[in-house]
Structure formats: structure tokens, C-alpha cells
Amino acid sequence: MIVFLVGLGSILIIARLFAELFKQFKLPSVLGEIVAGVLLGPSFLGFFFPECFEYLFPFIAHPEFTSTIPVQYAMDAMINISVIMLLFIAGMEVQLPLVIEQGKVALSTTFFSMLIPIGVGYVGVLMLPDLFMVSNGDVGIVGFFIGVVLSITALPVIARILMDMKLFKTRIGMTIIASAMLIDLLGWLIFSVLLSMIDDSESSTSLSYTLISIILFGGFMLTIGSKLIDKSLPWVQTKFSWPGGVLTLSLGLCFLGAAFTESIGIHSILGAFIVGIAFGDSANLRDRTREIIHQFVTNVFAPIFFVSIGLYVNFVDNFNLPLISVLFVLAYTSKIFGAHLGARIGGLSKRDSWAVGVAMNTHGVLEIILGSLAMAAGIINEEVFVAIVVLVVVSIITSAPMLKRIVRKD
Amino acid sequence: MNLANQLKNRLPYPFETIAVAVTFSPRYKAVLSEAARISRIHRAKLLLIHVGALTTQQNRKLEIVIEACHIKPEHYEIKQLQGSVVQSILKVCKENVVDLLILGALKKESVLQHYVGSIARKISRTAKFSILLLPDPKERPKRFKNVVVAINDSPKSSFTLSTSVYISNIENATELYIVNEEYIPMFESAYADSSTDKEIEENKKEAITERKEKTNKLLDEIPGASSIDIKQRVIFGKPGHSIQVFSKCKKQDLLLVNSPKKTLGFLDRLFPNHLEYLLEDLPCNLLIVHSRGF
Numbered sequence: 001m002i003v004f005l006v007g008l009g010s011i012l013i014i015a016r017l018f019a020e021l022f023k024q025f026k027l028p029s030v031l032g033e034i035v036a037g038v039l040l041g042p043s044f045l046g047f048f049f050p051e052c053f054e055y056l057f058p059f060i061a062h063p064e065f066t067s068t069i070p071v072q073y074a075m076d077a078m079i080n081i082s083v084i085m086l087l088f089i090a091g092m093e094v095q096l097p098l099v100i101e102q103g104k105v106a107l108s109t110t111f112f113s114m115l116i117p118i119g120v121g122y123v124g125v126l127m128l129p130d131l132f133m134v135s136n137g138d139v140g141i142v143g144f145f146i147g148v149v150l151s152i153t154a155l156p157v158i159a160r161i162l163m164d165m166k167l168f169k170t171r172i173g174m175t176i177i178a179s180a181m182l183i184d185l186l187g188w189l190i191f192s193v194l195l196s197m198i199d200d201s202e203s204s205t206s207l208s209y210t211l212i213s214i215i216l217f218g219g220f221m222l223t224i225g226s227k228l229i230d231k232s233l234p235w236v237q238t239k240f241s242w243p244g245g246v247l248t249l250s251l252g253l254c255f256l257g258a259a260f261t262e263s264i265g266i267h268s269i270l271g272a273f274i275v276g277i278a279f280g281d282s283a284n285l286r287d288r289t290r291e292i293i294h295q296f297v298t299n300v301f302a303p304i305f306f307v308s309i310g311l312y313v314n315f316v317d318n319f320n321l322p323l324i325s326v327l328f329v330l331a332y333t334s335k336i337f338g339a340h341l342g343a344r345i346g347g348l349s350k351r352d353s354w355a356v357g358v359a360m361n362t363h364g365v366l367e368i369i370l371g372s373l374a375m376a377a378g379i380i381n382e383e384v385f386v387a388i389v390v391l392v393v394v395s396i397i398t399s400a401p402m403l404k405r406i407v408r409k410d
Numbered sequence: 411m412n413l414a415n416q417l418k419n420r421l422p423y424p425f426e427t428i429a430v431a432v433t434f435s436p437r438y439k440a441v442l443s444e445a446a447r448i449s450r451i452h453r454a455k456l457l458l459i460h461v462g463a464l465t466t467q468q469n470r471k472l473e474i475v476i477e478a479c480h481i482k483p484e485h486y487e488i489k490q491l492q493g494s495v496v497q498s499i500l501k502v503c504k505e506n507v508v509d510l511l512i513l514g515a516l517k518k519e520s521v522l523q524h525y526v527g528s529i530a531r532k533i534s535r536t537a538k539f540s541i542l543l544l545p546d547p548k549e550r551p552k553r554f555k556n557v558v559v560a561i562n563d564s565p566k567s568s569f570t571l572s573t574s575v576y577i578s579n580i581e582n583a584t585e586l587y588i589v590n591e592e593y594i595p596m597f598e599s600a601y602a603d604s605s606t607d608k609e610i611e612e613n614k615k616e617a618i619t620e621r622k623e624k625t626n627k628l629l630d631e632i633p634g635a636s637s638i639d640i641k642q643r644v645i646f647g648k649p650g651h652s653i654q655v656f657s658k659c660k661k662q663d664l665l666l667v668n669s670p671k672k673t674l675g676f677l678d679r680l681f682p683n684h685l686e687y688l689l690e691d692l693p694c695n696l697l698i699v700h701s702r703g704f
Contacts, residue, residue: 097683283651
């Protein structure tokens with residue numbers, strides 16, 4: 001128990017210090033947390049100060065340790081809960097009315113900025129299976145997965161960039177936000193189906209069962225479920241202690257949704273994500289409540305997950321430059337071009353469409369979660385995962401200057 | 411020149427032609443009284459629209475009510491039509507270039523009715539002219555003393571704001587509340603992990619100042635704005651919902667809002683936004699201002 005608590009305490013404090021340090025350079029906290037994990041993990045601490053690493057994280061340095069004390073299980077549970085909560089708040093960001101309001105331009109941007117990266121990712125893996133280290137049988141699934149990773153846009157990161165650049169409420173800003181929201185929803189639906197296919201690679205009956213289950217659950221939660229939540233929130237927010245009451249209700253629903261999807265053979269993350277959409281869509285949810293839920297998850301649970309990435313994966317050993325370079329080329333070309341094309345067809349000007357393209361090529365937290373789940377499911381190996389993390393870090397750093405360059409041109 | 415071009419760039423006011431739907435429902439006398447008062451103060455021609463054949467008895471009833479409302483014969487016209495109620499009303503209003511249509515409406519609808527859509531709501535979702543919905547019409551109508559207008563980033567807001575000033579002056583309103591609806595989706599998540607409370611507050615304050623400055627600029631250009639007691643407020647929340655809560659709490663007499671960007675459909679009721687929140691539960695009399703040319 002002491003070992004687990006020392007490890008957890010160290011993770012939280014060091015993650016916070018690095019998050020604050022990165023904040024000074026106007027970079028998202030998540031980057032600081034990932035770097036903290038890399039420094040605390042086998043890539044740095046384990047390599048240069050192995051004794052210190054073994055003392056702080058014996059359950060990682062010596063996995064056999066878990067046979068006597070189930071610390072590893074506790075850590076895994078914490079990480080899983082963190083991922084579920086992160087998906088819940090990611091769902092809370094999706095505002096379907098906003099997507100509907102943006103209409104044609106959002107739909108067209110979403111369509112092309114998903115279709116082209118998925119196509120390019122698929123063909124990329126198909127042409128270079130050795131680089132992505134996949135066997136012939138898995139090429140399709142890995143290709144599809146890489147495509148989904150390339151197609152997702154980091155919603156909070158791009159929202160912050162747009163707000164700082166005073167572009168958020170412009171047509172470009174609203175197109176980017178609405179499309180990124182829809183992509184999030186579709187991306188997680190596709191990924192959940194993909195995971196279900198791997199878990200249960202039987203016949204087409206299981207796939208149709210998965211699809212019907214997802215449609216029924218999603219349909220119910222986004223219509224009746226969201227209305228019920230919306231109607232009950234004013235009562236909860238006034239009758240229960242605040243913010244405790246609503247915090248308990250939100251997280252309770254999140255875990256129940258996650259448990260439900262898990263029980264019907266779909267990954268728990270989708271349940272949390274969809275409950276998050278239903279919850280976040282409520283007009284009766286106070287801004288302050290929303291803020292508290294975000295603060296609670298992003299400052300307590302998110303660091304555990306992001307630091308754990310560096311703790312479990314050796315970034316030095318798994319750093320594959322050719323793979324990273326190829327992933328970069330695939331990501332930057334397909335996403336920028338796809339989103340640009342979609343925005344152009346949707347009716348935006350040439351310059352605005354390029355701005356949308358560049359902004360949509362901001363990858364973030366969700367891709368890392370996607371990568372870690374794919375790694376756990378055996379879809380990708382550690383080298384591909386490291387390449388995804390590097391892609392995320394670089395895209396976060398480059399998207400704001402690139403966007404500024406395009407917007408400034410006029 | 412076609413009608414659309416004639417109307418382009420025309421302000422939503424003055425209300426020269428006002429229409430009212432005559433339904434012979436229990437509240438039709440009250441609705442007619444309200445319409446008579448409004449048409450009188452706006453010196454407008456009043457069109458009384460009835461869908462279906464008027465029986466002699468109904469005709470007589472209507473004449474009595476018209477007389478009781480002191481509507482002079484030269485100031486009104488009765489339009490009788492056959493067919494779908496919604497389509498007929500929309501057609502008459504279009505043909506007669508109606509500036510304002512007055513409709514009695516239930517304050518709240520049942521869940522089923524909300525999704526299926528009542529006549530007043532259906533018209534509100536599709537009309538290309540301004541609409542006044544009266545959830546609680548009175549047979550002895552009173553002027554709109556407390557007027558509130560909801561504005562936002564939409565280019566329609568300047569027209570809605572000037573209409574609110576125009577109406578407040580005509581109604582001799584005690585006060586006009588200008589409420590800026592500020593909605594920044596993702597604000598919490600964008601700032602949650604990397605901002606202090608002070609920074610978040612400063613961002614919000616900046617948004618408030620920016621909004622108020624914009625409103626003041628607009629007000630400077632609106633004639634008659636200086637003669638009204640104007641109060642301003644910026645509220646954060648979902649557009650439509652936040653103003654609905656505000657108007658209810660402040661017990662306003664009349665709320666003015668922008669007309670929707672596009673014709674609202676079933677999806678807009680399923681995932682409500684802006685006007686749908688108000689139509690779901692009318693907080694007070696609601697004037698949906700249609701800006702011509704948009």
C-alpha cells in the first residue's frame with residue numbers, strides 16, 4: 001500500500017510541477033505531464049538512476065512484484081478510471097446543437113477531414129506494413145486505426161488557440177469547433193466498433209450486434225437520456241449540496257454508462273463518452289459545475305494517465321525516426337488537405353479553408369488515449385504508440401504558429 | 411421588382427400591417443383586444459385572418475368583439491381562407507406584406523405537442539416576418555412596461571435591438587433591458603487545466619466589456635435610444651435558454667429575440683438551440699423579430 005501511495009503522490013506532484021512549467025511557455029499542461037512521465041519512467045530515471053526508479057515504482061521496474069502484492073492491479077484500475085473520466089469530459093465538450101447549427105460546412109469539413117486521413121492511413125499501412133510492424137492479417141485493422149488517429153482533432157487545444165487568437169466566434173472558428181466535435185463522436189464510434197471486432201472476431205452477427213447496440217444506446221442517451229438529465233439537473237443543483245451533489249451524479253452516471261457498454265460488449269470508454277455528451281448538452285448545467293468537473297478530472301485523474309504513458313513505455317528504445325517521419329507526412333498532408341477540401345466544398349473561401357485545414361490538424365489527448373487502448377488491445381506496438389505521442393506533441397506546438405501565419409496573410 | 415427585393419434592407423419596423431389569427435378559441439377575444447391595442451398605437455392596418463368558412467353566428471360574434479375593441483371599419487380587413495391553417499396564414503401574410511403577426515400561444519406545450527408542433531409554434535419556426543406570441547393575452551390589455559431584448563453575435567441583432575428601442579418608445583416602456591447572450595462553448599475545457607481562477611475571471615470580464623462596448627456603439631446609431639431608461643446585462647449560458655431563465659426571473663412583459671437563421675426542423679427540437687428553448691416554455695410575451703434581407 002505504501003509503495004502504491006508513494007508512487008501516486010510522486011506522479012501527481014511531479015506532473016503538476018511540469019504542467020506549471022509548460023504553462024509558462026504557453027503549452028498545454030498535458031505536454032508537461034507526458035514529459036514528466038517520460039522523465040520518471042524507464043526512458044530517463046530508470047536508465048540513469050535505476051535505484052531511485054525501483055524505489056518509486058517497484059511495480060513497474062519489477063512486474064513480478066505484483067504476484068505478491070496486487071499494486072499493479074490497483075495502478076491499472078486507477079489508469080482505467082482516469083481514461084473513463086477523460087472520455088466523459090471529452091463527451092461533455094461535444095455540443096450537437098452547435099454542429100447542427102453550422103450545417104453544411106461542418107458536415108462537409110467533417111466528412112472530408114475524416115475520409116481522407118482514414119484512406120491515407122489505411123493505404124500508408126498497406127504499403128509499408130514492415131514499418132508499422134504488422135502481420136499481413138492485421139494490416140486492415142491497423143491501417144484503419146492509424147487512419148482514425150490521423151482524422152481526430154484535439155478539441156480543447158484548438159479551442160484554446162482559437163480563443164487566444166480571437167477567432168473562436170468567427171465562421172472559421174465555429175466550423176473548426178463543430179467539425180472537431182462531430183469527428184470526436186464519429187471517431188470514438190468507429191474505434192469502439194474496431195475494438196469490438198478485435199475482442200470478438202467471430203462472424204458478421206457480432207458486428208451487427210455491436211452496431212445495433214451502439215445505435216440503440218447512443219440514440220437513447222442522446223435523446224431521452226439527455227432530456228431526463230436536463231430536467232433533473234435544476235432539482236439536483238438546488239436540492240443537493242453543491243457542487244458535491246452534481247459531481248456525484250455526473251460521475252455516477254459516467255461509470256454506469258461505462259459499465260453498461262462494457263456489459264454489452266462495447267468498450268467502456270464509449271459509454272462514458274456518450275453519457276458525457278448527454279450530460280454536457282444540458283442547458284441547465286451551470287458553468288461553474290462544468291468547470292469543477294473539468295478541474296477535478298484534468299487535475300487529478302488526467303495526470304495519472306498521462307504520466308503513466310511515460311512510466312510504462314520506454315520512449316528512447318521505441319523511438320523510430322523513419323516511422324515517426326512517415327506518420328508525420330501522412331498526418332500533415334491528409335488532415336490539412338482533407339479539412340481544406342471539406343471547408344472549401346462547404347462554402348468557405350480559399351484562405352479560410354486553409355486555416356480550417358491547418359487548425360484541424362491539431363492532435364491531442366484523445367489520440368493518446370486511442371493509442372494506449374490500441375496498444376493494450378494489441379493493435380499497435382510500442383514504437384507506433386511513441387510515434388503517435390510524438391505526432392501529438394509536435395502538432396500541438398506547430399498548429400498555433402501555422403494558423404497565425406495563414407490568418408495574418410490577409 | 412419582386413417582393414423579396416422590395417423588402418430587402420427594409421427595417422423590421424414600423425409595423426404598417428399587422429395580422430392576427432382569429433380562431434374562436436376561448437382566448438380569441440383577449441388576443442383580438444391585444445392586437446387592436448397594438449395596431450392602434452402603431453397606427454397599423456389590422457388583418458383578421460380566419461381559416462375555414464365563417465358561419466353567420468361566428469361573423470356576428472366577431473363583429474361584436476371588433477366593436478368592443480374599438481376597431482374602426484377603415485382600419486381592419488377580414489381575410490377568410492380555406493386549407494391548411496399554417497400554410498394559409500403564411501400565404502396571407504406574404505401576399506399582404508404583413509410586418510407583424512400576432513398569435514395566441516400556450517405558455518408550455520405537452521412533450522408530444524412540442525415535438526409534433528402546434529400552429530403558433532409551427533408558424534414561428536418558418537415565418538419570414540416578425541411574430542408576436544402572447545401566452546397570456548388580456549381582454550383589457552396593458553402596455554408593455556418592461557421590455558427585454560436578447561442580442562448576440564448575429565448580424566440580425568442590430569435590427570432586433572433597434573426594433574426594441576422603437577417598441578419601447580411607442581409603448582412608453584419604463585425600462586429596456588438589453589441582454590447580451592454570451593456563449594463560449596468549450597470555455598471551461600479550454601482554460602480548465604492551464605488557467606488560474608483570476609485568469610478565467612479576467613477572460614470573462616474582457617468578454618463582458620467587449621460586448622458592452624459593441625452594444626453602446628450600436629445604441630449610438632439608433633434614433634430614440636437616449637429617451638429610454640436602458641439597462642445592460644451580459645449573461646453566460648446557452649442562447650435562448652439563458653434569456654428564457656432571465657425573462658422569467660425578472661418578470662418582463664415583452665421579450666424580443668432574433669428570428670432563427672433558417673427554418674427550424676425536428677432536429678432543432680431534438681437538440682434544442684436558441685428559439686426552441688423559448689418555444690418550449692414561453693417566459694412572457696415573445697416577439698420574434700425578422701430582419702428583412704436575411
